[in-house]
Amino acid sequence: MADSSSAGSPSVRSLQLALGPVLFYWTRERYAQFYRDAADWPVDIVYLGESVCSRRRDMKLDDWLGLGRELAQSGKEVVLSSQTLIESEADLRDLRKLCDNGEFRVEANDQSAVQRCANAGLAFVGGAALNLYNTAAIGVLQRAGMQRFNAPVEMSGADLAHLLDDGRAQGVAVPCEVFAYGHLPLAWSSRCFTARRYRHTKDRCRFVCQKHPEGMALRSREAGEVFTLNGIQTLSGACQDLRHDMASIADAGASVARLSPRAEGMADVVADFDAARRGELAAPDPLTLVDAEICDGYWYGRPGMDNTRRDSA
Template sequence: MSLPETMQLSLGPVLFYWTRERYADFYREAADWPVEIVYLGESVCSRRRDMKLDDWLGLGRELTQSGKQVVLSSQTLIESEADLRDLRRLCDNGEFRIEANDQSALQRLSAARLPFVAGAALNLYNPATIAVMARAGMQRWHAPVEMSRNDLARLLADCRSEGLDQPCEVFAHGHLPLAWSSRCFTARHHRKPKDRCQFVCRQHPEGLALRSQESKEVFTLNGIQTLSGACQDLRHEVSDMAGMGVGVARLSPRAEGMAGVVAAFDAARRGELSAPDPLALVEAEICDGYWHARPGMDNSRATTAP
């Protein structure tokens, strides 16, 4: 059965540090993928300066010509006046909507009366907060990544009852962004100071796995950002997500296998996904625990698969 046309797919910002050539190749391919929304920009670390704002704007124009809705993501952890200057330039770009990932971006955008997308890091948990954000110019909001399916369903129902119709976005595939720190854990792993890191995170285009003594991947280190060790995969929940009112499923870019991820979610929203199976779309452990109100690293299908 076909799902509502309002269910869209988005490609989140690249969280890892890639070369300019890899970015160009990735978005050249993404222009032909069945995603409606593409987020661009550096949302993790201000030291990753290879891609300037003009470079992101150039990519945005090319993707717009391919029919994509482009959004520029702001940095999640602002640490300096230089970061604020870059943020002001981003918010004042004059072409593309911004995903606000911290209060600095929110203040800048609301003061300028510019429409924006509220990122997951803003932690929107109740209709009262969503109403405040809507009055400030919010056009779409991303649910907190740890919010369960049932809690989100109640929140969406409450929003509808209060006349709040801004679309909700859910992190449907990728390593879950969990925390940000003023420390750079990747640099520390390589025994380098943060301000002389030599950009060692580029050696890990899909992050650096942090394993427990039992060799289980607990976290993925990505510079100052900590991600889940396992990769969230909600492809078999897409029908339910659409039914409860989720407007957008976000897919977080990976260096390898992303075309297959997009194809699987596109099939899922069209009701053409094959029967549930435990196979991963990418070479990583799978999780969906938060969605099912369980520990985030749990995989519900690992226990139910034949």
């Protein structure tokens, strides 16, 4: 992998920045303010929608479409993210409406969304939860209408480079997106862990997720943040941060770096990643790399919670 010294190369400058869907449960007012601000940020692609839990009903499809139209007027490519875990007929009805919205492309986060888009002849983006690890699988979905895919979050940069090289050799060249910032989405369950923490049932959760706009930390006995609980979703405890690895993302052959929204400080995160792709991000100071909440291990083929820059400092 290249180091950050090549961050000014044309391949890095051509990297697009994508703002992923908000994974947490916010209020309508917070969503509205966040995307009003995001309209002025130097991101190229914005993903909208509820991809985690169908009980989060504050925002309807029409609300997401309204936000999408405003962002599109600001020059953003807008994509609607589908729910990752489909659990009921009601979820399927909502999925059909999402895929048939008639305005914006859909990020298919499970096979039912893939099937709906493919049957309707609609182009789509493949989400990371589709677990696309080989050229054959990518080729199948490309023929079904997939125009971009998200690499699995645990795939290393070296493995991704081999995958994309193999794809080009076989005539399967689909643009790839890398999860470059945020708590890594690791697993989904039919149980709601946040509701359980408050001793509520899932069906009567009282929407306690809204008390935790960046999820709820699950700590080990040694006080280390192992996971972040987000309703039915389990995220990494540490926040993946590849802002100093934009050159290696480009060298691997990816075309998009995805930034997952957080409740605070997101404008500064976007600004840093934009500076990195322009070769203007200052080199990291090893004396400041002591934040235990940062990780980059998966990208380097190590345990995901590792922080390679801190460990090498």
